[in-house]
Amino acid sequence: MTTAQITVLKPGLETTVQELPGRIGYLGQGFPISGPFDARSFRLANLLVGNRRDTAALECQFLGPKLRFESAGLIAITGADMRPKLDDTPIPMWTTIAIAAGQTLELSAALTGARSYIAVSGGIATPPVLGSRAVFHMAGVGGSALKRDDVLQLGESDAGGTILHVAQERRPMMAANGIWQIEALAGPNDDWLDPASVDTFFAAEWKVQAKSNRTGIRLTGPEFAFSARALDKDDAHGSHPSNIIDHGYPLGAVNLAGQTPIILVFDSPSTGGFINPFTVASAALWKLGQARPGETLRFCRIDRDQAARLRAEFNAMSSPEVLDRV
Template sequence: MSGSFTVMKPGLQTCVQELPGRIGFLEQGFPFSGPFDAWSFRQANLLVGNDRDTAALECQFLGPTLKFQSDCRIGITGADMRPVLDGKAVPMWTTTEVRAGQELALGAAIVGARSYIAISGGIATESVLGSRAVFHQAGVGGCALVAGQDVPLGNGTEANEIFTIPEARRPVITSDKRWSIEALKGPNDDWLSEEMIETFFSADWKVQAKSSRTGIRLTGPEFAFSERALNKNADHGHDPSNIIDHGYPLGAVNLAGQTPIILVHDSPSTGGFINPFTVASAALWKLGQVKPNEVLNFRCIDRAEATDLRAGIDAATRAGVLERV
């Protein structure tokens, strides 16, 4: 049975997201979008019997208050925003039954940055360019939720089983404000000096407040460049970090002058700056949970390890991880 919910308070840029995102439109300037922390997103959907890629809500730093207009099941994962249903605490990483007329409220994130709310049947907003994922800055697929908005839901399955995600299969959202981020060299690591490459993987990099779903800006050591960057053809641009416009991979550590910016889900797909390193796809979920002023330490891995990490996360986001309560 389909239904809806009403937004009583929108939270901070709460958006509808969906996997795999908006595929096939990079050349037209449309990013992938999709959930920042796909691990938590998919586990939330599993809890309510949805396909793991079904449209759900991403809540950033401060969660929303929602009033449900129909019976449904919800699953909340990711950052701890102390969710309550009609004032009573709701367990995270566990299925919760909701009745029509009840209100769900999420507060500020205690640990982590983004929570995910999946609802049985999924969110049934209009699909734009093949996806319900919201690119808020451009208004593609809609925008962040606003107070008074009614959001439609799809048809959920008739089920009354309660599930939980065992703690050992959940993403570890650290509370010590320091994150280890797996990254690979390339595609433009040869534009940096060998000493700088070593420095990148040994230094502390602080997350700037000026970070978003477009890019994570970092503060750290000054970059040193190789001969290739310092003595290049004029068509590459005057700054050592400039290069002839080329494609940017998702997760690229993009170097604009002396400011490294990790390009994430709403980032541009091409430009004229080098990308000396790329965050492994299996580590992107961590970037969705970091907060300003937290510290990143990058760990150098190769493609084989990146593939193994990706396989591990894929296994942790399948129905087999669920336990009945």
């Protein structure tokens, strides 16, 4: 019996292997966490094929890949609608698909959302680097984006072949009219901004710039005004009001370099010398993985208790209970 594998016929725009919880424990040496940008869709894809929900799977960005499966198994596609086809026949997303050896899966450009996930029964079995299979493409940690003719080994599967489905109302909702509501908390450096600018941040509409990717979501919107702490400070912080002595960058932080806010996400720098006045709630990060350039973000201010409720909801919505048997 041959080992299960996938051959890459077309790589797509930037398709990577991702895994949860990501590369944990190496931020202090400069390695970002990595992992899937939309962990909710990622987990549902895994659950649909009978994997543990955090198993390594493929993340496809904006334009999906074309893959040949060299062995029979189960697959599922979730996240952005990339109109998947199996041997040129359209197939549904959000459901378990049984495939035969030699069949070809092709994803196109995303109609809504930005990232799709392809899970395969048994998971992707690339060698872990620093404890994780998650790929940090920019630095080539854990591998890099798929290339044509790459061959991916798959893990052993004990999936029974049950066909499962995620009902429409239990799927992550893509933005209506291109407007996303993003829950965020003030801090760590909100005291470096003028209080009026803190209010402006939560009142304004922010446009996602084209120069956005897994290393940061750049935003266009109103200008910020700074507080005394930013304007009158020890020289060691640097000359611009948004400069601070190099410090750790939280995942989801809204980093202010000059006047351009950049939301720091899964492949972003671990540290740096700019302030982070706000931080996106951990359970809202998946939405940033589906926001497309040109779409609008509105930030909704929440506190830690509300963030805890969102986490519980996020966890429940990426659990086996979400799935129906077909």
